[in-house]
Amino acid sequence: MKEAVIVSGARTPIGRFGGSLKDVSASKLGATAIKGALKFSGINSEDVDEVVFGNSIQGAEAGYAARLSSLLAGLPKEVPSVAINKQCASGLEAINIAAQLIISNQADIVIAGGTESMSQSPFVKTYESRFGSESTNSDALINSISCPVNQYHMGVTAENLASKYKISRKAQDIYSLESQRRAVTAITDSKFKKQIVEVKISSESEAAFVNQDECPRPDSTLNKLSKLPPVFQENGTVTAGNSSVISDGAAAVVIMSLDKCKSLGIKPKLRWVSRGVAGVEPSLMGTGPVPALGKAILSAGLTLDDLDLIELNEAFASQSIYCIQELGLDMQKTNVNGSGISLGHPIGATGAVLVVKLMEEMNLNNHLFGGVSLCVGGGQGIASIFENVQI
Template sequence: MTDAYIVDAVRTPTGRRGKGLSDIHPADLLGTVFTALFDRTGVDPAHVDDVIAGCVAQMGAQAWNVGRNAWLSAGLPEHVPAVTIDRQCGSSQQAVHFAAQAIKAGDQDLVVAGGVEVMSQVPLNSSGDPGLGFGYPFGGPGWEKRYGDQEIHQFRGGDLIAERWGIDREEMFRFALDSHARAARAQDEGRFADQLVPVAGVTADEGVRRDSDIDKMRSLAPIRPDGIHNAALASQIADGAAALLVASERAVERFGLTPLARVHTTAVVGSDPVLILTGPIPATRKALEKASLSPEEIDLYECNEAFAAVVLAWAKELGIDTGRVNVNGGAMALGHPLGASGARLMTTLVHELVRTDARYGLQTMCEGGGLANATILERV
């Protein structure tokens, strides 16, 4: 088996809902990062074997295989195929997994993996909104026979996790405040400079709140009546796209490429769909076991900040030092453009591995339906 290498990784800034990126067609937004990959690496896109894109709400402007539409909208070669996948919030992380697996199997040599979500145009839960005529995904007889008619929602899941793991609300507020502070520091120190592709005059992530304080956070109403999490403790709705070029050893040699990292280990798990968001715990365990690594041997972690309790429960359960987690801020500050987030986190992780000369990085994220991916990267 050949290794799979990440040659480069790029992303747009994350735009706030209704702000700088909100009017850009999703295909054009994703096409922008596709083009940037080839501008930066010098690789002829005609040599790409496949394009795998993640997108969660595949309707409206994001329908009909947005990955293919993005590739063509960017003026890239028609003979290169593309597919769009949905593993919920982990869609573009799974895109990288599929790319690496095809390369390790010897079936392909160059694969573009990425994702997009313009939530300003296709709102959260659009495809499952009964008002739009698409039906409720958890209401069938088979589902109700197994899980009853209880509320199935990520907001409830986040609250249940906080209760089950005993995560103190003040601890969550401090964690959220730190997410914004870390993101602001990363911006000020230029840590994102090598990964960002400016779009439509937007040059920096729009969600970072430099004036955040705990009193302001406390003052926000809970998302659910009598709930635990409020908007300050949840990921921000956002717009964005990201993409990575994944290559085999043969392609690296043939095209004279200099990889940033190799895809060391991949894992994916199913978990309780009622709690929804606990999957990162078993996914991380599985990835570490497959890699024969301990949590202490991982230099940097990216765990998606869907809700503050998700990351804190994961770290508590696995004994992970949060000082090594989301060191440049997470989704509470940078936003969570669903189908793009897996590739966004991986882009940030691989560039931070290079910047700090670290060896191992692990990325994981919770996903709708009770799922989670975990990826271990090794800098080369």
């Protein structure tokens, strides 16, 4: 059986909602990440067999960002593409599918990842308005971050989780402050410099470039966080400060068969090991990583203690705290450079962003095994395990 390995990865900076990347489409963000990953790999674009790309808020500017990202990146028209929508898991599932294509001998070189421009989410009238009837507005952004089963904001599921498992407001704020500290430290130490490819934006006079994440708040303090009002429930505990940041960004990796790597003389970085997915109670959406990571670990023949590094997406602080406590994760191994609360959560891209971050940190510190996990809207969880093959 073939082995699937990641040989390179790149991501754009993550822009705040309505921030520096607001005028850059999801397809252009995706193309930027693909170009970067290809450049770092040394692979010729005509040798790519397929592009598998996550995108959650579809229809914002092209309706099929995966294909347009591929073409804008300069890949030949003969290279097919497919868009994956699994909400927050879209980018990671795209990587999983790419690995499975290689393992099943259907491809040798695949570009996988995800892209999202939450700033460009459509806000439209419904069908009835075409005939002059009264109609409601449809906000694709709100729809994308709402529970499709219970018809309320995902933040309510975070409140449900905090209430059921007695996770205090103070605990959530303390966790969020630490996420900010870690992200700011990582940026100060230039930890993301090698993985970020700059994004060209238009200005009135000349071209400008964005090359740094803009969501982290260096001036964040526990006192400031404690003064923020609850957003989703009166007398609740979930605030803008202990929730992930709505944002824009993209990431891509080049995945190859190990045999192809050897034949081309390319050194692989990570081996894709396993995948785990699970369904959970939709009203407690954030619990999904617990069973998903358990399944991925079991499939890999490992234990949680074998993981040297974990990227657990921070959708909400209450969700992250629950998963960390339930799984017994070591905080010295988990989200060491910050995550969604500090760095942002461009939903269709986040899973791929986490893989790129994981790869760079594992290689920097010679970690052997690492895991990526996210909760998913509608009550799901996903996780993937990777092995460092450069040690």
